[in-house]
Amino acid sequence: MPEVVQSGQLIYVSGVSPTVRGDVPTQTRNILEQIQQSLASAGSSLDRVVSVLVFIRAASDFGAMNDAYRTFWNGDFPTRTTIVVDLSTPETLVEMSIVAAAAGVDRTIVHPRDWVQSPSPYSYALRTGDTVFLSGLVSRNGRDNSVVNGDVAQQTRVILDNAGELLHAAGLSHAHIVSSRVYLPDSASFAAMNEAYRTYFPAAPPARATIRAALAGPQYSVEITFIASSSARRAITQGLPPNWNLPLSPAVIAGNRAYLSGALGNDETNRDNAAAQTKATLEKLRKTLEFSGASPTDVDEAIVYVTDVKDLPAIDREYRSFFGSHNPSRTIIRCGLVAPDGLVEILFTANLKQ
Numbered sequence: 001m002p003e004v005v006q007s008g009q010l011i012y013v014s015g016v017s018p019t020v021r022g023d024v025p026t027q028t029r030n031i032l033e034q035i036q037q038s039l040a041s042a043g044s045s046l047d048r049v050v051s052v053l054v055f056i057r058a059a060s061d062f063g064a065m066n067d068a069y070r071t072f073w074n075g076d077f078p079t080r081t082t083i084v085v086d087l088s089t090p091e092t093l094v095e096m097s098i099v100a101a102a103a104g105v106d107r108t109i110v111h112p113r114d115w116v117q118s119p120s121p122y123s124y125a126l127r128t129g130d131t132v133f134l135s136g137l138v139s140r141n142g143r144d145n146s147v148v149n150g151d152v153a154q155q156t157r158v159i160l161d162n163a164g165e166l167l168h169a170a171g172l173s174h175a176h177i178v179s180s181r182v183y184l185p186d187s188a189s190f191a192a193m194n195e196a197y198r199t200y201f202p203a204a205p206p207a208r209a210t211i212r213a214a215l216a217g218p219q220y221s222v223e224i225t226f227i228a229s230s231s232a233r234r235a236i237t238q239g240l241p242p243n244w245n246l247p248l249s250p251a252v253i254a255g256n257r258a259y260l261s262g263a264l265g266n267d268e269t270n271r272d273n274a275a276a277q278t279k280a281t282l283e284k285l286r287k288t289l290e291f292s293g294a295s296p297t298d299v300d301e302a303i304v305y306v307t308d309v310k311d312l313p314a315i316d317r318e319y320r321s322f323f324g325s326h327n328p329s330r331t332i333i334r335c336g337l338v339a340p341d342g343l344v345e346i347l348f349t350a351n352l353k354q
Helices: 025-042 059-072 153-170 188-198 274-291 311-324
Strands: 003-008 010-016 047-055 079-084 093-102 106-109 127-128 133-134 177-184 207-212 224-228 232-238 253-254 255-258 299-306 329-334 345-350
Touching: 003 025, 003 127, 003 299, 010 025, 010 253, 010 299, 025 047, 025 059, 025 093, 047 059, 047 127, 047 133, 059 079, 079 177, 079 224, 127 153, 133 153, 133 329, 153 177, 153 188, 153 224, 177 188, 177 255, 207 299, 207 345, 253 274, 255 274, 274 311, 274 345, 299 311, 311 345
Parallel strands: 010 329, 047 079, 177 207, 299 329
Antiparallel strands: 003 010, 010 093, 047 093, 106 127, 127 133, 133 224, 177 224, 232 253, 253 255, 255 345, 299 345
């Protein structure tokens, strides 16, 4: 069964793979049935899901996945991000991880009045408690769903302008964003994306992770998922190296949650050593947790980005040593990293239990 972690008003369900072979619709239904059972065990349900992360092996499977996926909701779809990555086995065509609201917690769709509904089965934004989840945004016009063409910098600006409109509909702004996850099909576009991105966050930028992954639509050169919070927000800046120039904070605290940026542990001494990189990465995250007033036992969600499946046993050993008996929800994503010699990148979400 998937790992299920309830943390206050939210429930995290780890990455779920299909337990059956078959085509994309068959595997999609199987995964959602597993998630349905896991949520029921936590007193929740699919109708309480607020965010879904979908991994598909081939962009050509996007439509078939959508058709099966949409049958599990009668409307008020959760937010969703879909990326194209390598998966756990050659037979696996789709995987998912989710965040849901606990029973009795508000779950409200956020939609600008002059935007059309998404043609795919997801809502653009959804509020639960003090948190607003946004779907993965690409360069489209929300008023008619048309593609907005341009280079990666232009597409990044369109995405952030759209995020601003969605947040405004929720009574928030860019200053309330606590976490960003950026997906780039081409690592060479990282610098141009950054230069456009940084102009929206003149101070205390969100926590962030950026990976290389293909997108469901080949016309897009970047996709970004955001989480925002209406609670008081504080950026953690301790531990940054001298001359730091990336538009991200090591962590952002909002309410009782700490959102940590993706961390890497690669250097000239461990370029081919996944275990050493994982250990160094986790020690960086431990320090950031400490600066945030948390510890490894407070981590609710871990996202592990891995470049090569052969490194998973070594990464897993270091990961389990770090957490001991604690077992956060974990999603493993097989993808490329922006750092050319990086083998693993990890990010955390933690509950400060204030």
